Amino acid sequence: MQTFACQCGATLFFGNRKCVACGCDAGWCDVCRRMTAVSSDGHCLGPGCGAAVAPCGNRLAYDVCNAFVPQSATGETIRCRSCQLTSVAPDAGDPQNVHRWRLLEAAKRRLLYDFQTVGYPDAQLTAAPPLTFRFLADTPEKHVITGHADGVITINLAEADPVHRETARQQFGEPQRTLIGHMRHETGHFIWMREIEGQREDQSASVFGDHANPAYGDAMKTYYDHGPAADWPARFISKYASSHPWEDFAESFAFYLDMRSVLDTLRCQAPQLVGAGAGDLPTMLKSFQEAGVALNEVNRSLGLTDLVPEVVPPAVVAKLQFVHDLFQRYVAAT
Template identity: 35%
Template sequence: MQLFKCTHCGQLLYFENDKCEKCTYPLGFESKQLQLVPLVPEADGHTFRLYGASPSDGPTYTYCPNHAEGACNWLVPTTSMGSFCTACALNRTIPNLEQPEHRTRWRRLEVAKHRLVYSLLRMGLPVVSKAVDPERGLWFDFLADPNPEAGERVMTGHDEGLITINIAEADDIEREMARKAMAELYRTLLGHFRHEVGHYYWDRLIDNTPHLEEFRALFGDEQQDYGDALKRHYAQGAPPDWAQHFISSYASSHPWEDWAETWAHYLHILDTLQTAHAFGLSVNPVVAEENHFLRATISEEPYEQANFQRIMDHWLPLTFAMNSLNRSMGQPDPYPFIITPAVTEKMAFIHKVCQEVN
């Protein structure tokens, strides 16, 4: 995520801010410019112009309706045909907000989803609702378990552009219990979004395209039975040498899951490196003067870097530093993974495919 600052007073801002704490100007995210901007209200009190824009002919905006629920700070042009912002227009179903815990969980889901959509827009990928493009669009269902006492559970997953997320994933305790039950190193709400949207973009960027044969050479033949592959994985586990070829044990279950897991980590890397770049970070451990693999000055915007190896050259030192800092605080590693040459090759393929979209 890039850094944002208030163009009225210069205060640094978080992506989710809807008011500048220094100058108190209202803030809104403008998704065409990908900027968080201070707003000047019009006389009607609910329409705004961007600070510094012409008061006579500049565009006007309203907040997305979900701003009133504390779940969105994105703007909608008053000329828009729809009432929701680019991110919230992707929702098909949200939970029953009359239940307080549902409202809290939904807000957490929206924070993660809006960060995801920012990344997709920054990458120049197609982001369109199924309401606009029923065949190739994207939708989200955020659902609660209908009868958990009877074992009726909502399954998080993807099906032809519809991504379903069980809102229990927005509860830290329930998510940690699931992580332990499934013996996962890492389980986050944003990670779920990145993984599931990876399935969607496989359909958009790989299936029935010239990239399909190269995908199969790297990830395997996706035509093998998906249901049988998952049953085999849960019954027998991952192969003993999975860590040499896959980013996670689950990635070894089927080529589609390998793609989705690798895609999620690719987005982890791009967004974290963009944050490091925005802060002007460099890693130069004083006890490793001759070990250039642990040194990096993150001076390049990763979303604009064509050479994926340059991205990886920055990622290894940054994750070593992040993990070391967390251990000093008594916290677990934020990135407890080892990226092997085989996984790097898969990520480089994803990077190439995404670069070709623009």
């Protein structure tokens, strides 16, 4: 993630609600699509913007968002582009739910920034069936399963609890388990539906394997009964990617967005670690892996898990190239 500048020159971070230096309101502007300061009379102070803006309805009512939206002519409260994607929010009567909801919304705003970074058009997210999110808590009667179906991404609210997440991470042997990681993985399934289903299934099968055989349910049963294939490190980006071609796509897609996000951050914060520009996939991968050596050592020096735990074998490069090409199709068209 880049950082941005307030009108006073101080740095604005993605999660800021105010500038800590000059005290003015700050947040994400849905008009110019960047972090910006907002004047006391409600105008975006971002470079070249100046739009009349109002706080997102979820910023006003629940403080789960930091965005500003174009002021409506009628003065009614509206939600930002990111919050509008949440079709089902948790019960806001419970303060713990609101805290977890806030963390999920922050991850979702970061996901939309990812799409902005890679040049994916809004129209592809909003076409029917549109991308939407449900953030749901378990009830005594019903366990909420995190997943994607027909454009709807459901995330169990418990994933916003770090104790739950670490327990699950250990249980499933994952190197990382984060909210933004869930967002990236599940939108991988959405992108498969939007960009591949009925359009490029043969090309996808030639890279990720035949998604129709074995059937998804059978493949998942095999995976949970027997674990990943012994040779998974030579063929997949993660253990879970070996369970079925759809999961392979989603895991490869999530890794691709991880890489793009880290490179975007480094270009802003430590440009000496990466080359200029987005570049082609081999160049990006090389930069990411070289920077990853340094970043892993930084984490190890603090006793943290590796920031870039993945090793990318040649078989996975072709999968990442497939994902990259999906986006480049749109970048080339603009």
